[in-house]
Amino acid sequence: MIRLVIVEPEGSYNVGFISRLAKNFLVDELYIVNPHCDLEEAKRFSAKGIEYLERAKIVNSFDEAIKDVDLKIATSSIADNRGDILRKSIRPWELPKLIEGKRIALIFGRESVGLTREEIAKSDLLLFIPGNPEYPVLNLSHAVGIVLYEIWKSKGENRPTVSSESISLIDKYSRDLVNLIKNNEEDEAMYIALKRALIKGVLDEEEARTVIRLLRKLYVKLTKKFE
């Protein structure tokens, strides 16, 4: 369960964009603590995420927004400072294994000043998105997007696969083609390279079929020559 908590947002466009991102990455709950901007105006930027904005829970305090979760993750655009334990932070790609199976709150602070030290202290972890050391400060909604993307990614997309029949056809035609043009044993490497590159490179069955059609056409054309 992912709850997105936005603390005292100042820009309507950010609230709108965050609602859209909530829909893009299927967040479970959106909480807004004491908004400092016009939520009606935010709708202009929410696109199909407007449903998230309309049913967002508007609360008056930080404490209310972080109730009933297992893990509270604060975020900051300030990297770890020497000697400041409160600022020790994790990176977005470390999140997935930490949050698995948990009810979590992802907490983002104000555009101007972020989260207070007190708010960070009330959270369990602090997350920082690395970037240009001279200016890693992302706009609020862009930080939200990156964190949600990283979590979504870890859920594992079901990538389409290539059938074993197509793999063996790629093998067969690579073999046949190389046999037609090879001059010596070293040319055998061409068969290995072509076969492997294609097997690794084709994204799905359809792309595999298109490549096989090409290999077959090349083969037919070349063999006709010797008839």
Added chain:
Amino acid sequence: MIRLVIVEPEGSYNVGFISRLAKNFLVDELYIVNPHCDLEEAKRFSAKGIEYLERAKIVNSFDEAIKDVDLKIATSSIADNRGDILRKSIRPWELPKLIEGKRIALIFGRESVGLTREEIAKSDLLLFIPGNPEYPVLNLSHAVGIVLYEIWKSKGENRPTVSSESISLIDKYSRDLVNLIKNNEEDEAMYIALKRALIKGVLDEEEARTVIRLLRKLYVKLTKKFE
């Protein structure tokens, strides 16, 4: 070298946010093709990325924006469609190993309609950011942020690379071979499929060279037939 190419952006805020992201993730060049919005207004959203906006290269055509790069990566918010080879796409986390050591253009389309099929066809690869299957359509600048973050994250890892010369040779011979055997416009898909599969599939320069040698031999053999 990373060139960020924004094609006919319609929202000033997106151009501003993208300039800020260019600074957050140290993009090398920002190109804007034929902007359909107010670039002065964009400055309101660029924060310390304003320098990128001020020295952005404004060009009149897509072709001008993709000149002098090794690898052109188009992006789309439309996932792979059945039967449409042009829409086969890679994921952001697959980018780092494909672009290492190369001059690349990351190309983002219009907020309303994205990139045209012609623009995608002129690019080498197509990238899609996965999300809620019912609504994966990210706002433009948020998509930019996620792709730049993913590239930034990967920096520092040493992986073998494929030279830009090899990429253009794979492109050339894929083109030449398909020209020799194509019967109709649909066969054009074979060129896209072969080129992309090989560019994605070859692991290093040596593997690439071996595949190119094979493609060249096939081509020579086929053309001799018609002498």
